[in-house]
Amino acid sequence: xxxxxxxxxxxxxxxxxxxxxxxxxxxxxxxxxxxxxxxxxxxxxxxxxxxxxxxxxxxxxxxxxxxxxxxxxxxxxxxxxxxxxxxxxxxxxxxxxxxxxxxxxxxxxxxxxxxxxxxxxxxxxxxxxxxxxxxxxxxxxxxxxxxxxxxxxxxxxxxxxxxxxxxxxxxxxxxxxxxxxxxxxxxxxxxxxxxxxxxxxxxxxxxxxxxxxxxxxxxxxxxxxxxxxxxxxxxxxxxxxxxxxxxxxxxxxxxxxxxxxxxxxxxxxxxxxxxxxxxxxxxxxxxxxxxxxxxxxxxxxxxxxxxxxxxxxxxxxxxxxxxxxxxxxxxxxxxxxxxxxxxxxxxxxxxxxxxxxxxxxxxxxxxxxxxxxxxxxxxxxxxxxxxxxxxxxxxxxxxxxxxxxxxxxxxxxxxxxxxxxxxxxxxxxxxxxxxxxxxxxxxxxxxxxxxxxxxx
Numbered sequence: 001x002x003x004x005x006x007x008x009x010x011x012x013x014x015x016x017x018x019x020x021x022x023x024x025x026x027x028x029x030x031x032x033x034x035x036x037x038x039x040x041x042x043x044x045x046x047x048x049x050x051x052x053x054x055x056x057x058x059x060x061x062x063x064x065x066x067x068x069x070x071x072x073x074x075x076x077x078x079x080x081x082x083x084x085x086x087x088x089x090x091x092x093x094x095x096x097x098x099x100x101x102x103x104x105x106x107x108x109x110x111x112x113x114x115x116x117x118x119x120x121x122x123x124x125x126x127x128x129x130x131x132x133x134x135x136x137x138x139x140x141x142x143x144x145x146x147x148x149x150x151x152x153x154x155x156x157x158x159x160x161x162x163x164x165x166x167x168x169x170x171x172x173x174x175x176x177x178x179x180x181x182x183x184x185x186x187x188x189x190x191x192x193x194x195x196x197x198x199x200x201x202x203x204x205x206x207x208x209x210x211x212x213x214x215x216x217x218x219x220x221x222x223x224x225x226x227x228x229x230x231x232x233x234x235x236x237x238x239x240x241x242x243x244x245x246x247x248x249x250x251x252x253x254x255x256x257x258x259x260x261x262x263x264x265x266x267x268x269x270x271x272x273x274x275x276x277x278x279x280x281x282x283x284x285x286x287x288x289x290x291x292x293x294x295x296x297x298x299x300x301x302x303x304x305x306x307x308x309x310x311x312x313x314x315x316x317x318x319x320x321x322x323x324x325x326x327x328x329x330x331x332x333x334x335x336x337x338x339x340x341x342x343x344x345x346x347x348x349x350x351x352x353x354x355x356x357x358x359x360x361x362x363x364x365x366x367x368x369x370x371x372x373x374x375x376x377x378x379x380x381x382x383x384x385x386x387x388x389x390x391x392x393x394x395x396x397x398x399x400x401x402x403x404x405x406x407x408x409x410x411x412x413x414x415x416x417x418x419x420x421x422x423x424x425x426x427x428x429x430x431x432x433x434x435x436x437x438x439x440x441x442x443x444x445x446x447x448x449x450x451x452x453x454x455x456x
Contacts, residue, residue: 133336
């Protein structure tokens with residue numbers, strides 16, 4: 001046993017605690033009906049298709065591309081769903097994936113107080129609160145890969161760092177740039193050939209996915225067309241828009257490290273591509289720290305904190321470690337984990353069971369257009385429509401022809417009212433005369449098409 005490293009059982013103990021925390025928190029959000037089609041229902045639908053042995057095929061209305069990302073790594077979650085076909089299985093998998101990253105980072109920190117500061121800074125990071133507190137996302141698969149990769153960088157094992165990072169190319173299309181940034185750090189730290197090869201591989205993968213693969217699977221109106229800048233001038237203008245929001249997002253990543261991560265600016269280079277594509281986009285939600293986008297940056301920041309702490313000594317190091325713990329805890333009330341300490345959060349409303357009984361009227365395998373709060377509850381057993389982006393532009397309801405293939409609709413009348421054509425189109429189906437209400441209660445209406453869809 002390496003006496004310079006934290007005993008494995010202690011890191012596994014923290015892993016167990018964090019998995020339990022993340023799982024319990026996300027389970028209760030689901031119990032409270034605080035989960036949505038985007039993102040839990042959407043990813044459940046993709047995973048369900050993969051579990052059934054075929055490529056994902058989501059029906060689509062409005063302007064949101066059905067294939068939002070290039071994420072074949074989701075196939076790793078499919079066996080879990082085959083064994084336990086439940087939203088809880090998907091949420092538990094995410095909890096374990098995020099929590100396991102604490103093990104390599106705590107052990108890379110060595111002994112003493114530093115690994116336990118890592119446990120707090122990593123485990124309660126704002127980026128993870130936003131991920132676990134907002135459904136499920138494919139970036140959860142990237143978190144342990146980056147954690148093991150960054151831990152290897154801290155140890156100076158560049159080959160292991162690159163090997164752990166290579167599967168990022170299968171998690172999400174932008175992570176090729178993250179791999180390229182890692183290659184740059186490896187190059188600058190002395191492994192020239194390995195670093196250069198990694199930079200080239202990451203950059204080429206990103207370009208291939210952006211230029212050929214994503215347009216092929218998304219078609220017209222793909223994510224890049226919708227939100228990417230169209231030229232350097234627009235990118236520069238957008239970069240300096242909302243500077244206050246973007247600065248806060250960066251600070252929320254660094255504060256839980258006691259700013260010690262700034263002592264390792266080279267390692268922080270790995271975080272730059274993610275900040276870059278977010279901050280040059282004109283979609284304001286990319287700038288904010290309230291969603292899942294910061295999750296993959298947490299292992300990078302924590303690894304930089306470990307390197308930074310090792311460069312400090314005496315009272316300066318003690319202040320830095322204290323600041324990291326205090327900064328993390330101070331930010332907890334600002335993010336989703338603050339609900340853990342709210343007694344009312346753990347009370348499951350009776351409405352949830354009543355709504356699930358209404359949704360049970362929909363047979364397995366049916367094609368369903370469901371409003372936002374209901375989709376995640378049936379996505380693993382039905383063919384769910386992806387109905388528009390809730391932050392999209394206002395407009396008249398989509399015509400009923402957009403839902404020609406839907407056999408059922410399920411509408412939460414208290415939650416469907418996002419001012420976008422897709423959601424208003426679902427609601428308008430009730431008045432179209434094409435559907436008959438078969439169950440109703442708790443503000444939820446479940447209706448079945450009166451006649452078979454056209455063409456059947």
